[in-house]
Amino acid sequence: xxxxxxxxxxxxxxxxxxxxxxxxxxxxxxxxxxxxxxxxxxxxxxxxxxxxxxxxxxxxxxxxxxxxxxxxxxxxxxxxxxxxxxxxxxxxxxxxxxxxxxxxxxxxxxxxxxxxxxxxxxxxxxxxxxxxxxxxxxxxxxxxxxxxxxxxxxxxxxxxxxxxxxxxxxxxxxxxxxxxxxxxxxxxxxxxxxxxxxxxxxxxxxxxxxxxxxxxxxxxxxxxxxxxxxxxxxxxxxxxxxxxxxxxxxxxxx
Numbered sequence: 645x646x647x648x649x650x651x652x653x654x655x656x657x658x659x660x661x662x663x664x665x666x667x668x669x670x671x672x673x674x675x676x677x678x679x680x681x682x683x684x685x686x687x688x689x690x691x692x693x694x695x696x697x698x699x700x701x702x703x704x705x706x707x708x709x710x711x712x713x714x715x716x717x718x719x720x721x722x723x724x725x726x727x728x729x730x731x732x733x734x735x736x737x738x739x740x741x742x743x744x745x746x747x748x749x750x751x752x753x754x755x756x757x758x759x760x761x762x763x764x765x766x767x768x769x770x771x772x773x774x775x776x777x778x779x780x781x782x783x784x785x786x787x788x789x790x791x792x793x794x795x796x797x798x799x800x801x802x803x804x805x806x807x808x809x810x811x812x813x814x815x816x817x818x819x820x821x822x823x824x825x826x827x828x829x830x831x832x833x834x835x836x837x838x839x840x841x842x843x844x845x846x847x848x849x850x851x852x853x854x855x856x857x858x859x860x861x862x863x864x865x866x867x868x869x870x871x872x873x874x875x876x877x878x879x880x881x882x883x884x885x886x887x888x889x890x891x892x893x894x895x896x897x898x
Contacts, residue, residue, distance in 0.1 A: 645871050645872040645873070646871055647871055648871055648872065648873075648874065648895045648897065649682050649683060649872075649873055649874070649897075650681055650682065650683065650873070650874050650876065650887075650888060650891050650892070650897070651675075651681060651682070651683030651684055651685050651712070651714045651873045651874065651875045651876070652674075652675045652679060652681050652683070652684050652685065652875070652876055652884065653685045653687075653717070653848065653849075653875040653876055653877040654668075654671060654684065654685060654686050654687045654690055654717075655687050655717065655877055655879075656876055656877050656878060656879055656880070656883070656884055657674070657880075657881070657884075658687070658690070658879075659879075659880075661690055667692065668686070668690050668691050668692060668702070669692075669698075669701060669702055669705055670705075671684050671686070671705075672684060672702075672705045672706040672708070672709040672711040672713075673705065673709055675709070675711050676709040676710065676711055677709070678881075679884060679885070679888060680888075681711070681888070682710070682711060682712055683711065683712045683713075683714045683873050683875070684706070684711055684712070684713055684714060685714045685715050685716075685717065685846075685873075685875040686713070686715070686716045686717065686751075687716075687717045687719065688716055688717065688718045688719060688720075688721070688742055689719050689720055694745055696748075699745060699748055699749055702749055703748075703749050703750065706749070706750075712750070713749050713750050713751050714751060714752065714753075714846070714873050714875065715746065715751050715752060715753040715754060715755055715792070715821075715846060715875075716742055716745065716746050716751055716753075716754050716755070717754075717755040717794070718739060718742045718754050718755060718756055718757075719757065721735065721738035721739055721742070722734055722735035722738050722739075723735065723757060723758065723759055723760065724756050724757060724758035724773055724776045724777060724780075724793065725758045725759060725760035725761075725764070725769050725772050725773045725776070725798065725799055725800075726772060726776065727761055727764075727768075727772065729775075732772060732775055732776045732779070733779070735776055735780075736776065736779045736780045736783070739754065739756065739780055739791075740783050742754050743783060743784050743787050743789045743791075744787070746787075746789050747787045747788065747789055751789070752788075752789065752790055752845075753789060753790035753791070753792050753819075753821075753845050753846065754784075754789060754790075754791060754792070755792045755793070755794050755821045755846075756780075756791060756792065756793055756794075757793070757794065757796050757800070758773055758776075758793045758796075758798070758799065758800045758809075759796060759797045759798030759799065759800060760772075760773075760798045760799045762798075764798070764799065766799065766802070766805055769799045769805070770805065770808055770809060770812065773799070773809050774809065774812050774813055777791060777809070777813050777815075777818060778813060778815075781813070781815050781817055781818055784817055785815070785817050788817075789817070790817045790818070790819060790845045791817060791818050791819075792818075792819050792820060792821035792845045792846060793806065793809075793819075793820055793821060794820075794821040794822075794823050794848060795820075795822065795823045795825070795836060795840075796823065801831060801836075803835060803836045803839040803840060804839070806820060806839070806840065807839055810843045818843075819843040819844060819845035820840040820843045820844050820845065821844070821845060821846045821847075821848055822836060822837050822840045822841075822844055822847060822848060823848040823850070823877070824837065824847070824848060824849055824850040824852065824861060824877075825850065826850070826852070826853065827852075827853070827857075833861075834857075834860065834861060834864070837861055837864060837865075838864060838868075841864065841865060841868040841870055842868065844865075844870055844872070845872075846872060846873050846875060847865065847870075847872070847873065847874045847875060848875055848877050849874040849875060849876050849877060849878070849887060849891065850876075850877055850878045850887075851878045851883055851886055851887050851890065855890065858890050858894070859890075859894050862890075862891070862894040862895060863894070866895070874891050874895075876888065876891070
């Protein structure tokens with residue numbers, strides 16, 4: 645992308661979906677009618693049975709509401725940093741269908757998880773993950789679907805380790821999806837974002853404890869040359885609306 649825009653991450657409203665207030669097929673209407681947003685980011689575990697007819701209806705709903713389907717966050721399909729070759733191959737097999745679905749509905753990427761076993765040796769973890777993602781990219785690249793890793797614990801929370809992985813795999817379709825988690829004693833989200841920006845294929849935006857910190861992180865993205873989607877993942881409608889306001893303010897969006 646050559647410009648910034650705001651999308652809605654489905655996980656921000658997961659409680660509503662689980663309570664039966666609306667379904668995955670309604671997501672384009674929710675984003676447009678309730679929030680006036682141009683993009684949506686799915687969670688695979690919230691899809692009903694994704695037959696071709698179902699996906700065709702989803703595409704029609706998105707077109708009717710002029711909403712771009714950005715990416716699919718893939719959970720419960722294995723770990724990109726698995727210890728055995730069998731597990732690594734299964735991870736790749738499991739993700740192929742979501743690459744196919746992403747391509748069919750017009751997304752540009754899928755988001756994966758890469759945590760590794762508890763207390764894993766970082767060198768071993770790097771070797772396993774390089775193998776996994778090289779295999780997965782053999783399938784993703786011809787489909788023109790990017791494969792992104794979000795910092796969801798384990799080795800993926802280590803920005804320096806992630807840099808090594810990204811450089812070792814060295815593929816334009818392989819990147820990061822920085823989660824703007826709350827800063828904590830064991831996670832510096834500004835440092836993580838700064839290191840991941842050259843490889844960012846999207847942003848998992850969350851409102852920060854202060855407006856000043858939110859503004860700082862948005863400025864970092866702009867100055868690094870990132871142009872693309874900011875997927876709001878802050879939980880609940882009020883936090884989503886707050887995020888929209890802050891992003892419009894600091895990205896100078898109308």
